[in-house]
Amino acid sequence: MNSISPNLNIMIKACQKASKNLIRDFGEIEKLQVSVKGPSDFVSNADTKAEKIIIEELSKAKKNYSIISEEDGSKVNSDKNNTWIIDPIDGTTNFLHGIPHFAISIALKSNEEIVSGLIYDPIKDEMFYAEKNNGAFFNNQRIKVSNKKEVVNCLFATGGKDENINTELNIRKSGSAALDMAYVASGRFDGYFQKNLNLWDIAAGIILVKEAGGIVNEIDTSKNKNIKITAASSVINDKMLEKLSNF
Numbered sequence: 001m002n003s004i005s006p007n008l009n010i011m012i013k014a015c016q017k018a019s020k021n022l023i024r025d026f027g028e029i030e031k032l033q034v035s036v037k038g039p040s041d042f043v044s045n046a047d048t049k050a051e052k053i054i055i056e057e058l059s060k061a062k063k064n065y066s067i068i069s070e071e072d073g074s075k076v077n078s079d080k081n082n083t084w085i086i087d088p089i090d091g092t093t094n095f096l097h098g099i100p101h102f103a104i105s106i107a108l109k110s111n112e113e114i115v116s117g118l119i120y121d122p123i124k125d126e127m128f129y130a131e132k133n134n135g136a137f138f139n140n141q142r143i144k145v146s147n148k149k150e151v152v153n154c155l156f157a158t159g160g161k162d163e164n165i166n167t168e169l170n171i172r173k174s175g176s177a178a179l180d181m182a183y184v185a186s187g188r189f190d191g192y193f194q195k196n197l198n199l200w201d202i203a204a205g206i207i208l209v210k211e212a213g214g215i216v217n218e219i220d221t222s223k224n225k226n227i228k229i230t231a232a233s234s235v236i237n238d239k240m241l242e243k244l245s246n247f
Contacts, residue, residue, distance in 0.1 A: 007062070008131055011106045011118045014057035018050040018088065018104055019122035025049075026123065029098045043089075043096045047071055050088035054106065058084050068109075068224060070200045083109045087200040090119075091176030100124070105178040107203035112221050117204030119182040128182040130204075130211035138186050145214040145233040146187040151243065154190035154236060157183065160197075169243050181205020184231050185212035191232030191240040193247055199224045205231070 004012075025046040032039035051071040058065070064079035069086040084106065089095055091102030100123040108116040118129040128143070130136035136143050148154050156169045157180035172189070174180055177197055183189040185208040199221065206229075209216050215237045217230045230247075232240050241247075 004129075004134075005116065005131055007108055008116050008118065008129060010058060010061040011108070011116065012127070012129070014054045015104050015106060015118060015120045015127075017057055018053040019120060021053065022046060022050055022089065022104070023122050026095060026098075026100070029095065039096055043092055046095070047089050047092060050104065051086060054086055054088060054104070055084075058086075058106075065108075068200060070198065081111050085109055085114075085200050085203040087178060087198075090178035090201055091174075094175045099175070101174055101179065102176055103178045103182070105200065105204045107200075107207065109203065109221055114203055114207045114221060117207040119178045119204050119208065121179060121182075126182075128185060128204075128208055130185070130208045132207065132211070134211065136185050136208050136212035138182075143186040143212050145184060145209065145212045146190045146236070147233065148190055149235055151236065151239045154240075155188075156240065157189045157192045159194045169240070177201040178205055181209055181231060184214060185209045187212075190236050191230070193230045193240070193244060195226075195228045195247075197227045197229060199227060202227065202229055 029039050032042055048071050051069055051073050055073045064077050066077045066080055066083040068074050087105040089102050090105050095102045103119050103121045106118045107114050115132040120127045128138050156171050158171055159173050180192045184192045206216050209231045215234050
């Protein structure tokens with residue numbers, strides 16, 4: 001296994017601990033699909049529970065780091081230069097419908113730069129992680145963005161409700177921004193573009209794609225909302241953007 005920093009080690013442990021509950025909760029979802037009340041309350045509960053476990057684990061190790069989180073755990077602590085960015089379930093709609101495609105995403109921002117990121121898909125037991133200047137990894141194997149040269153051979157991911165997308169591109173909407181980014185980093189997708197994202201959706205993905213040799217547009221990490229992202233290999237990036245003239 002490649003050498004990882006103590007901070008990434010903490011992130012992995014927090015992730016693994018929270019995922020045990022999520023896997024169990026996901027098993028319960030199937031039963032709730034047919035109940036009158038439906039699973040939506042249950043999902044927000046699962047989300048909050050996962051967030052609480054993650055924050056507890058991270059705070060045990062670094063009690064002064066600040067936190068930005070999707071649910072309600074955000075807080076500014078005495079260390080404002082280091083911030084954990086957490087999305088306990090990225091892909092809640094999938095989770096809600098019993099679709100096994102969602103992830104826990106944790107990133108560490110130091111002085112406005114993402115220096116460490118982890119995206120974990122608990123159902124498939126797939127872990128993607130990266131640290132600044134240390135490469136990107138998938139289950140301990142080094143990963144690189146795709147090396148395709150022609151757009152016609154590529155598969156792109158997007159999400160959200162933006163309907164004015166040039167349909168020349170071969171596109172998938174998977175319902176999880178974090179996994180879309182992880183899949184670009186590992187070469188499963190050749191590119192990804194989306195608007196109106198939150199920082200916690202894509203923070204870990206930003207460093208994953210960069211460390212896997214890909215290109216991500218300039219993102220202001222002091223902003224938490226309304227983020228627009230494009231990510232691809234250096235060869236495909238310009239070609240993708242050309243096809244997205246109205247994006």
